[in-house]
Amino acid sequence: MKMRIEGYVAFLDILGFSKIVANDTFHERFGSYIEIIRTAVSFPGSNLEFEITSDSVVIYSSGLKLSHLKNLLSAVSTISFRLLTEIQIPVRGAISAGKYWRFDSKDGHLMFSGAPIVDAVEYEKEQSWIGILLTPKVLEQVPELQELHFIPQKIDQENAHALHSKLPWPLLVWRHEKIPFRYRNISIDRLFAGIVVVPSPANCETPAELLTNLNIYIKKLQELKLLAPYPETQQKYVATMICLEQIRKRWEKVTAEKCWLEQN
Helix, strand or coil: CEEEEEEEEEEEEECCHHHHHHCCCHHHHHHHHHHHHHHHHCCCCCCEEEEEECCEEEEEECCCCHHHHHHHHHHHHHHHHHHHHHHCCCEEEEEEEEEEEEEECCCCCEEEEEHHHHHHHHHHHHECCCCEEECHHHHHHCCCHHHHCCCCCCCCHHHHHHHHHHCCHHHHEEEEEEEEECCCCCCCCCEEEEEEECCCCCCCCCHHHHHHHHHHHHHHHHHHHCCCCCHHHHHHHHHHHHHHHHHHHHHHHHHHCHHHHHHC
16 A cells, blocks of 8 residues: 655664674664664654664654654654764764655555655765754745744843743754765865754753753764774764754853743
């Protein structure tokens, strides 16, 4: 049976998968790898499905409501955080939106195809760091996301209240002006401005919890950077840490403001 569905699609690439599989300890981590993905996707009301094919994970939502996007972002944020911090597996990916086909075979296997899957794969392949971005297709579908995740520079009483009312969106995603894309001409930096997923475990509901999680994630990135074999590989970790440091510093400033403290 085949069914046409409108929804969001996340394509996640497990970086360095071939080397991870060749490692003698992979069989010990494999159970954790599957369990992290399964538990991140399977929570009450998630409306998410997933499939794993060797070095990639694809997660689908049925529906284009804001709540569907929030559920997908929460799952992807959790997966990226836990895979890196718990079993040292970095993830890069992209999230798209649109119509796709769901095929159910008689033996119970699922297969998905469609434009948002292609879009997510193409944007994942373009990036040169450890991160997950939302493609322009998502912003076309949810233009209000640009306001939902916005953190004002000045935190007065009115802005503090408005920001607090938008949680958890500003904890889930962040606008980054310098997402590194792969070089096509060595003399030109390819930097993409877009919205990216903030890595954090499930049920992160406050900036204080996010700051703790960011510290853990950044520390693990620093450790793994030293194990990367080439300068260009290490640079992927550096580019990611630059983005996360921006997020950390912004929230540290917000949470130190008197007006924010009064709201909480």
